[in-house]
Amino acid sequence: MQKAQKRPISIPHPQSGADPSNSLENQLGKAKSGDPEAFADVYDYYGARIYGFASRMVGSREDAEDITQDTFLLAFRNLSRLREQDHFEQWLYKIARNEIYKRQRKAKFKPSSLDDLHKGILQILRSADPAGDPETRLLSAELGAKVKAVFDRLPIRYKEALVLATLQGLSYQEISRISGRSLSAVKTDVYRGRLLLSEKMRKYSNL
């Protein structure tokens, strides 16, 4: 399998020459006994991944921040329940996933309108490089807003599968463990997600 070589899922061992007492494995052990400073190191390593997952899933920066914070807080409080330290990252993803689904259940369905699309274009334009060609910037911003709007409308299980597989770089096996779905279900979800995204993008482009 090519995917298995992509990125180790276990907590990496310290690089040669580094202080072994500061390895993530050690820091996780210390955090288990309630050391917040050690947990801060764990956050430094995994924070960006969980934040990336949350922000891509919910689309809102504020919600992503809340989800990331709640995920790490819950992880810290429940570290003693973690049996396999090697699966810490998957465990974190599971917690984050639960938080995302909890928010999805509470939030009312609000399909993005043309106004939202225009707001998205403006937002992307503001964050784009001002030195570039204005026409290219506008086209790029418009496309970015469209992609985000289409992606936002995908069913959550497809969106989740796509985010984890293509953007977070997890293997199907890891996604299966995180989502609790079978491996074949994950394969189908990723494929259907791709298909749906492609179809919707084509439809959206023809509007």
Add this chain to the structure above:
Amino acid sequence: MSVGSCIKEILLSQYLDGELSEDASRKVRDHIAVCPKCNAVYERMKADREMLRRHFPDSPPPDHLKSELLRRIGAGREIGRHSRIPAWAGISRLHVFASKPWISAAAAAFFLAVAISAFHLQRRFEEAKILEEIDRSGAQIASRDFSSNPFNIYIQEGALQAKPENPFKRYLNGR
């Protein structure tokens, strides 16, 4: 090399994600090299993946998130920004009851005392209302002239004696 039958799209999707075995990957690679249809599907999937990566780039979490997290870990705060009470209060809504049980006990005692007082007050008020009603009814009965009553004979013959005693009468006699 013959093109052969086309590969299922779901396998192309797995190939793109590097989820096929070495042997299966080689077969797919060889096939899409000679099959324009499958190659087009694969290239479209690849382009979509690149588009997603371009529009959803990795972005680091804001710096304040870590300090806020450490503050909450240190303070043992309640979870969820919206479930927290304003920062000026400095305490969580429910945490105060868990940390200081005497507050819970005092609150329970206070509510119990209020409930008992309210119950007694209501009873006394109702009693007063009943007594007032009895007074009014008794006064009406006492002032009534039975001489003009068409049933006077019936009353005089003592038939009333056989009837159950009027509660108002007993009340009036007692006064």
